Amino acid sequence: MxxxxxxxxxxxxxxxxxxxxxxxxxxxxxxxxxxxxxxxxxxxxxxxxxxxxxxxxxxxxxxxxxxxxxxxxxxxxxxxxxxxxxxxxxxxxxxxxxxxxxxxxxxxxxxxxxxxxxxxINPESLPISPIHRQPATPVAPEPPVSTEPLPLQELEPVMTEEEEDTLEAVTDNSIFSWWRAAAALAFLLGGLAIWYFVSRQAPRAETAETPDMPAHDTAATAVTPADSATIAATPVVSDSISYLIVIEAYKDSTTAAKKMARRKSWKQFELVLIKKDSLYSIALPVTSLPADTTARLDSTRSKYGTAHLKF
Missing domain, CATH: 4.10.520 (HU Protein; Chain A)
Incomplete structure (x- = not known):
């Protein structure tokens, strides 16, 4: 049967x-x-x-x-x-x-x-025998280690004559390099200022020398049928929509609450209980693209048995 x-x-x-x-x-x-x-x-x-x-x-x-x-x-x-x-x-x-x-x-x-x-297969019992621990052998304590810091001794730098000459040469070269970098920076700033002045004067000269333009030709800018077809064929991307897929609906709130509690015991925590048009419905909230509405409805129906949309 x-x-x-x-x-x-x-x-x-x-x-x-x-x-x-x-x-x-x-x-x-x-x-x-x-x-x-x-x-x-x-x-x-x-x-x-x-x-x-x-x-x-x-x-x-x-x-x-x-x-x-x-x-x-x-x-x-x-x-x-x-x-x-x-x-x-x-x-x-x-x-x-x-x-x-x-x-x-x-x-x-x-x-x-x-x-x-x-x-x-019947599970067999596991034998457990007591564990006898041996007494720990006492360990002799180690002598304390002194933590006092050692006195610091001042050290004077020792430089040879060759090292002193090299240090003086490096210092002189560093001063010369600083002046050279400053001169290069001033030259660069001057070039930028000249370029900015010339670029500001060029549009004014072009505006003064530009002759009067003829009237706007509407025929030249008319949209051809091919362009209209191209624009019409451009797909329009729609935004996502939110809706409910109703699994069950009851007129009695007590029956709906019992059904909802049973589904929660089945670990169906994604479902919610709503009231609309004097009906208590157990529904699944969904957010998707409009094109995916039918696919989400079919997947929900295959999982829960019955389902219909409610916006």
């Missing part, structure tokens, strides 16, 4: 699956345990638990509608049909196997017994 696959998908998707009129499957995590008497450590593990008490949260109905692309009313009738077949198969002590979960077996009193599926 297809309902067995739906139960498995919902259980491993959100770690709990409520089957109306039957019970609740859940995955319980057991942490690592240490056995002090045997000095062993059991690794952490997950185990599937079944309880005949149930409170319908709508997750199985929603999953059936999403997988078979059905509206909620049709999905409700389909789920009821699946559940009748499931309960009929458990009558008279028959066994129903759920792949990856375990086995269900009914009895003549109407009770359902669950046998969890055993893992192919």
């Amino acid at each position: 297809i309902i067995q696959q739906y139960i498995q998908e919902v259980l491993f998707r959100q770690r709990v699956c409520v089957v109306p009129q039957l019970g609740t499957f859940s995955i319980q995590h057991f942490p690592a345990q240490y056995n002090a008497s045997a000095q062993t450590l059991m690794p952490p593990r997950d185990q599937i638990i079944f309880s005949q008490s149930w409170q319908d949260d709508g997750s199985l109905l929603e999953w059936i509608g999403l997988k078979e692309n059905l509206v909620p009313s049709v999905a409700q009738r389909k789920m009821e049909k699946y559940l009748e077949e499931l309960k009929a198969s458990l009558k008279d002590g028959k066994t129903l196997e759920l792949a990856g979960i375990g086995k269900l077996q009914g009895d003549f009193t109407g009770n359902v017994h669950f046998y969890a599926e055993e893992l192919p």
Whole structure:
């Protein structure tokens, strides 16, 4: 039956699956345990638990509608049909196997017994032996090191006669180089001043000698059809737009809040809950180019099942 696959998908998707009129499957995590008497450590593990008490949260109905692309009313009738077949198969002590979960077996009193599926490899306990540390051998303290600074001795520079002559020559040459650099800078500034004066006088002379220009020829500047086609063919880049892609819409705020909380538990933190036109909608805010609107809608529909735009 297809309902067995739906139960498995919902259980491993959100770690709990409520089957109306039957019970609740859940995955319980057991942490690592240490056995002090045997000095062993059991690794952490997950185990599937079944309880005949149930409170319908709508997750199985929603999953059936999403997988078979059905509206909620049709999905409700389909789920009821699946559940009748499931309960009929458990009558008279028959066994129903759920792949990856375990086995269900009914009895003549109407009770359902669950046998969890055993893992192919059971994790073995890890032996842990105590560590005996040897006492540390005392180490003799080292003698203190003196931190007093040594007295400084003044040193006088020692220069030979050749070094003194070289220093005097370098000093004289440096003075001569400074005057030479100043002369070159003055020459450069003078050249710039002459160029600036000539460039200011040239436009005035051209303006004085320019004859009257004829009237503007409108025919010469008319736009040809080819130019118009070129201008029309120039693509216009539009700016990005912001809009909402609605995943679900409800008239009741309580139902919308429950659905939103469930999607947050599925780590769908990008969704928001909005109210517009007396409807409470769960939507995905998107900012993209207008040309990418259809692609973003298709990608959202493939991820969430149903989606439509709302600007």
